[in-house]
Amino acid sequence: MRLWWTTACYELIKYSRMRSVLIILIALPLVLILLLGSAFDTHIKPAKVALHVADRGQMRESIDLFWKDEAITPYIHVLVADSEKEVQDWVSEGIADYGIYVPESFSEKLLAGEMAKWHTFSGRYGEKNMVAEAVVDRYMANVNLNLAAVATFGPNYKPVNEKSGSAMVSGESFLTIGTLDAGDNQVFGKATSMQYYSVAYLIMFLLYGGMSAALALLDQKENGTLQRLYAIPVSFRISVFGIIVGSVLLAALQAIIIIAFTASVYGVEWGRHFGWIMLICLLTVAAGVGLAITIASFAGTSKTTQTLFSILIFTMTFLSGGMIAGIESMIGDVSKWTINYWANSGLRAIMSGNDSLAIWNNIGMLALISIILTIIGIIRLPKVVKQHG
Amino acid sequence: MSLVAFREVVKKYDTALTVNHLTFNIEAGEVFGLLGPNGAGKSTTIHMLSGLLEPSGGDILVDGFSIRKQPLEVKKRIGLVPQELAIYEALTARENVTFFAKLYGLRGQLLRDRVDEALRFVGLLDRAKDKPLTFSGGMKRRLNIACAIMHRPKLIIMDEPTVGIDPQSRNHILESVRELNRLGSTVIYTSHYMEEIEAICSRIGILDQGKLIACGTKDELKRQSGQAEKLIFEIDRAIEPALLEMQEHPGVKHVDVDKNGTVLEITVKESSSILQDLLFIVQKHGINLRKLTRVEPNLESLFLQMTGRTLRDE
Numbered sequence: 001m002r003l004w005w006t007t008a009c010y011e012l013i014k015y016s017r018m019r020s021v022l023i024i025l026i027a028l029p030l031v032l033i034l035l036l037g038s039a040f041d042t043h044i045k046p047a048k049v050a051l052h053v054a055d056r057g058q059m060r061e062s063i064d065l066f067w068k069d070e071a072i073t074p075y076i077h078v079l080v081a082d083s084e085k086e087v088q089d090w091v092s093e094g095i096a097d098y099g100i101y102v103p104e105s106f107s108e109k110l111l112a113g114e115m116a117k118w119h120t121f122s123g124r125y126g127e128k129n130m131v132a133e134a135v136v137d138r139y140m141a142n143v144n145l146n147l148a149a150v151a152t153f154g155p156n157y158k159p160v161n162e163k164s165g166s167a168m169v170s171g172e173s174f175l176t177i178g179t180l181d182a183g184d185n186q187v188f189g190k191a192t193s194m195q196y197y198s199v200a201y202l203i204m205f206l207l208y209g210g211m212s213a214a215l216a217l218l219d220q221k222e223n224g225t226l227q228r229l230y231a232i233p234v235s236f237r238i239s240v241f242g243i244i245v246g247s248v249l250l251a252a253l254q255a256i257i258i259i260a261f262t263a264s265v266y267g268v269e270w271g272r273h274f275g276w277i278m279l280i281c282l283l284t285v286a287a288g289v290g291l292a293i294t295i296a297s298f299a300g301t302s303k304t305t306q307t308l309f310s311i312l313i314f315t316m317t318f319l320s321g322g323m324i325a326g327i328e329s330m331i332g333d334v335s336k337w338t339i340n341y342w343a344n345s346g347l348r349a350i351m352s353g354n355d356s357l358a359i360w361n362n363i364g365m366l367a368l369i370s371i372i373l374t375i376i377g378i379i380r381l382p383k384v385v386k387q388h389g
Numbered sequence: 390m391s392l393v394a395f396r397e398v399v400k401k402y403d404t405a406l407t408v409n410h411l412t413f414n415i416e417a418g419e420v421f422g423l424l425g426p427n428g429a430g431k432s433t434t435i436h437m438l439s440g441l442l443e444p445s446g447g448d449i450l451v452d453g454f455s456i457r458k459q460p461l462e463v464k465k466r467i468g469l470v471p472q473e474l475a476i477y478e479a480l481t482a483r484e485n486v487t488f489f490a491k492l493y494g495l496r497g498q499l500l501r502d503r504v505d506e507a508l509r510f511v512g513l514l515d516r517a518k519d520k521p522l523t524f525s526g527g528m529k530r531r532l533n534i535a536c537a538i539m540h541r542p543k544l545i546i547m548d549e550p551t552v553g554i555d556p557q558s559r560n561h562i563l564e565s566v567r568e569l570n571r572l573g574s575t576v577i578y579t580s581h582y583m584e585e586i587e588a589i590c591s592r593i594g595i596l597d598q599g600k601l602i603a604c605g606t607k608d609e610l611k612r613q614s615g616q617a618e619k620l621i622f623e624i625d626r627a628i629e630p631a632l633l634e635m636q637e638h639p640g641v642k643h644v645d646v647d648k649n650g651t652v653l654e655i656t657v658k659e660s661s662s663i664l665q666d667l668l669f670i671v672q673k674h675g676i677n678l679r680k681l682t683r684v685e686p687n688l689e690s691l692f693l694q695m696t697g698r699t700l701r702d703e
Contacts, residue, residue, distance in 0.1 A: 006491045010480070017479040224473025228536065231439045231471075232492045233464035239492075 003234050004242035011216065011246020012253075025209055025254050029201040030261055036201075037194035037266065046074065047128035049135075050096035050121075052081040057107025059143075066139055075131050088121055097123040098132035110143070193325070195269065198262045199347045200322035202255060203284055203340050204313060209251030210288020211309045213244045214295070217384050218302035226385060240385050248285055255281040271350040273359070280350075280363060284343045287370040290377030291339075297380035316340045342366040392417040392452055392544060392575050393438070399446035400433050400599075407433045409599035410447070415577065415592075417543070420570050422590030423579045424692060430599035431579055432472070435548055438577070439469045452543060465493075468542035468574075472549045474529050476521050476536060482508060483517040486535050493540040507539035510568070512561060527558020534565060538574075545569060546577045551585060563589055583688040593688070597696045607688070616686035616694065617642055618660045620667065622653040623680040631674040638666060 015021055053063055067078050079096050081087045087099040099121030109116035120136060122129045217240065220226040229239040259277065262268040270277060291312070296305040320340035321327045328335045335341045346362030391414035400408040408430045415421045425431040436442040438449055440460045448455050454462040476485050486504045495503055508514040511531035521529050530550060538545060547566065551559045566589050570576055580586055586593060587607060594604040603610055627650030635655060636644050640663035645654040657663055660683055671678050 003492060006488070010477075010484075010488050013484070014477060014479040224471045224475035225477060227441060227471050227473070228469060228475040228489065229492070230441045231464060231467065231469040232489065233461045233494075234492055235461075 004238045004245060007229075007239055007242025008245040008249060011243055012249055015212075015246070015250050021212070025205055025212075025250070026257055029205040029258055032201050033194065033197045033258075033262060034266065036197040037192075039193075045128075046077045047097040047123075047125075047131045048077045048079055048095070049132050050079045050081045050087040050090040050099040051102075052084055052087050052100075053102040054084070054104040055102045055106040056104070057111075059107035059110060063102060072135060076135055084119065091121045091123050094124065097125055097128035099123070100132070100136065110147070113147075192268075194262070194266050195348070195351055196325060197322075198258070198266070198268045198270075199344050199351070200317065200320070200340070202258050202281070203343045203347070204317045204322055205258070206251050206255060206281055206284045206343075207288040207291075207313045207316070207339065208310075209247065209254050210285045210290075211292040211306070211313070212250060213247035213289045214292035214305055214309070214384065215302050216243050216247055217293070218296055218305060221385065222302065236385070240381070244289060248282075248289065251285040251288075252278075252281065269351060270347075271353060273350050276350055276359060276363065277347060280343050280346045280366060283363070283366045283370040284339060287339045287366070287373045290370070290373030290375070293377035293384055294373070294380050297383035320344055339366070339369055342369065390453065391415060391450075392419075393577075394450040395434075395447070396450065397447035398434070398437060398444050398449055400430070400437060400442065401445040407599050408437070408444075411599070411601055412447075413594060413601055413604050415575060417575050418570070418573070419592055420566060420576045420578060420590045422586035422593040423577060423596060424583075424586060424593060424688070425579075425596035426696065428598075429596040431596050432548065433599075434596065435546055435577070435579065439467055439546055440464050465540075466543045468537035468540065468545045470534050470537045470545065470547040470550050472552065474521075474533050476529065476532050478520060478522050481518050481520050482513050482524075482532050482535075485521070485532060486539050489536045490539045495540060503539045503541070507535040510538065511535045511565060525555070525558070527554040527561070530554050530558060530562060531565075534562065538569065542574065544575050544577065548579050549581065550578075551580065551582065559585075583692070587688055595692060595695060602695055610688075610691055611686050616691060617656050617658060618686065619684040620655045620657055620660055620664065621680075621682040621684060622655065622667070622671065622678060623682075624651055624653065624671065625677040625679065627651065627653075628674045628676060631670055631676060634670050635667060638663060638670075640666070 051067060053060065055063065066072070067076070079090065081090060081099075084101040087096070087101050090096040091099040101119040101121075103116075103119065106116050106118070118136060118140075120133070217226070220229070220243065226239075230236050232239070255278070259270055263270055292305065292309050295308050295312070296302075299305040299308055316338035317323060317340055319327070319331060320335045320338045322340060322344070328341075342362050342365045346359060346366060349359045349362055393415040395411045395413050398408055398411040399406065411430075411434060423431055423434070433442065437444050437456065438451070440456060440463060444457065448457050449463075450456075451463045452466050454466070456463045477488070480488065483504060486507050487500065490500050490504055490507075505514060505517075508517050511534050513528060513531055513535065516524070516528070521532060524532065530552075534547070534550060551562050554562075563585060566576055566578060570589075578586065578590060590607075592604070592606055593610060595602050595610075603613055605613065627646060632644060632646065632653070635641055635653070640658050642656040642658060644656075646652070647654075655667065668678070
């Protein structure tokens with residue numbers, strides 16, 4: 001055991017010194033997950049709104065109730081300021097995303113039928129400004145509606161929702177959120193966009209990790225170190241096994257870093273079955289290694305292998321919806337012929353807390369593919385590693 | 390018993406016979422030079438000896454162990470310096486040697502001592518923490534050697550270890566080979582450079598088209614080829630009686646005179662025994678000797694004579 005473990009450890013040391021490999025295998029997927037996950041994420045984060053209400057008139061109570069409404073709190077986090085200047089300062093310093101000042105004369109002007117308005121201060125983030133403005137507009141629309149009703153039906157008219165002075169029904173959201181947990185997204189299934197792309201790119205880059213085993217063998221054959229390994233008094237199978245294990249360990253490390261990082265920094269919920277997740281990752285890497293060795297046995301050189309395998313991974317990722325979410329609905333069952341499909345489905349089933357049967361269906365298919373590709377890889381391995389293969 | 394014994398070794402690729410019934414011995418303590426043009430079967434022979442290739446027929450014994458039946462025992466006794474720079478650019482010099490030393494089973498203090506010893510031997514101990522990326526071609530070649538000797542093998546196989554390096558590093562490597570030999574290792578050395586083979590090898594084998602066409606010490610090979618030494622006299626004038634006297638000397642094989650009659654090319658059996666006689670003849674006839682040159686037969690001409698090709702023929 002010691003010798004293959006020595007080889008595997010030194011493989012890891014070598015990888016750790018190759019900055020480009022680490023960037024491609026670990027940093028790149030994290031960046032892609034962030035970019036695509038954020039770009040397609042319709043989940044709105046709460047905007048911090050600095051608020052100072054100077055108005056002490058009849059509308060004051062309804063204004064205070066409005067900002068405390070449960071329907072608003074998921075989208076607006078109110079910071080109470082002591083003055084209009086403080087509201088302005090907080091927005092300019094970035095303490096608040098948006099600022100609102102309700103003038104002292106607001107109630108008076110409104111009830112006198114004059115033009116009355118809130119003073120608003122936009123912050124640096126357009127998305128947060130939109131959220132806050134939507135809330136303000138909604139309040140104003142309801143106030144105008146009630147005033148129009150009073151003008152039409154007389155002063156005895158009572159608004160439908162006296163509590164907040166708005167037409168909002170408690171619990172009814174006027175802002176869209178983008179997870180299928182809420183049951184309103186046909187694209188990402190039961191996952192958020194961040195979850196969706198975390199899975200897609202974890203699997204894609206684990207396959208790349210599998211390719212590194214075949215490339216390591218070919219590179220060592222090309223630069224002569226494999227020849228030296230043959231000449232040592234150890235069965236060459238042990239040396240080759242050590243090199244492959246080194247790449248698998250790198251892929252495992254890659255998976256742990258991507259999962260841990262996306263969970264802690266991007267807030268991706270991976271579910272509670274870490275063991276199953278690692279099993280899917282391991283099966284994916286095994287399939288990747290088997291496939292890469294098979295390609296390498298025909299390609300002969302590391303450059304050709306890298307090109308062919310990259311095209312294959314790219315195609316499989318595309319067909320399984322890793323680049324265009326929901327592509328399965330356009331291409332039908334073609335995606336089921338990819339490694340990515342079964343690995344992605346398995347991970348997403350774990351994330352969604354599906355029942356074990358649904359998870360094991362995916363893991364079973366992935367295992368079958370991995371076993372077949374590993375067997376083919378083992379058969380073709382001598383062509384890759386033999387000196388005169 | 391010989392340290393290495395080739396016994397009717399054959400290697401076939403499809404129908405092509407790359408190594409053709411090779412039989413010869415290498416004794417312990419020798420520096421054995423293996424010569425041959427490209428495609429002579431030199432690399433295939435070395436690959437079979439170091440266990441990289443399986444012979445199609447015959448066997449090779451190293452220290453009494455068969456490469457076919459006990460390959461791991463054979464490999465324990467061998468240190469291979471491949472023609473390629475078989476080192477890892479991402480690892481430091483020390484890590485490179487340590488990695489291969491661990492694969493040879495060295496551990497603990499012994500491992501550290503042997504790694505230091507190997508690096509010191511090739512003059513890289515002060516650069517142990519550096520990566521080969523920062524090394525010159527010669528330093529990389531020396532590291533390549535360090536990775537093959539740290540386990541103190543009985544037999545060191547060096548396959549063209551001086552390809553593409555500067556003269557200083559080449560001298561260092563040649564001196565290392567002599568030192569390894571003095572310390573008790575047997576060395577098999579292949580090179581395209583005849584002068585290297587002549588300088589360090591105690592015995593030489595010449596391979597051509599998979600066959601060993603000559604084997605022996607340099608003197609034995611010269612005798613086998615029938616090549617002789619030459620003495621070149623540059624004189625002020627030729628005198629016929631002096632030429633006749635030289636030609637009739639029993640130690641002289643042949644005398645050639647250039648068209649001016651001032652350069653005599655005298656082929657002799659052994660220069661040391663007749664030089665005095667020839668100088669006496671020149672003096673006796675009042676001839677002024679301007680320059681005297683002694684030309685020994687070299688391996689290059691020997692090789693050309695035996696194979697009809699130069700070593701660098703494709």
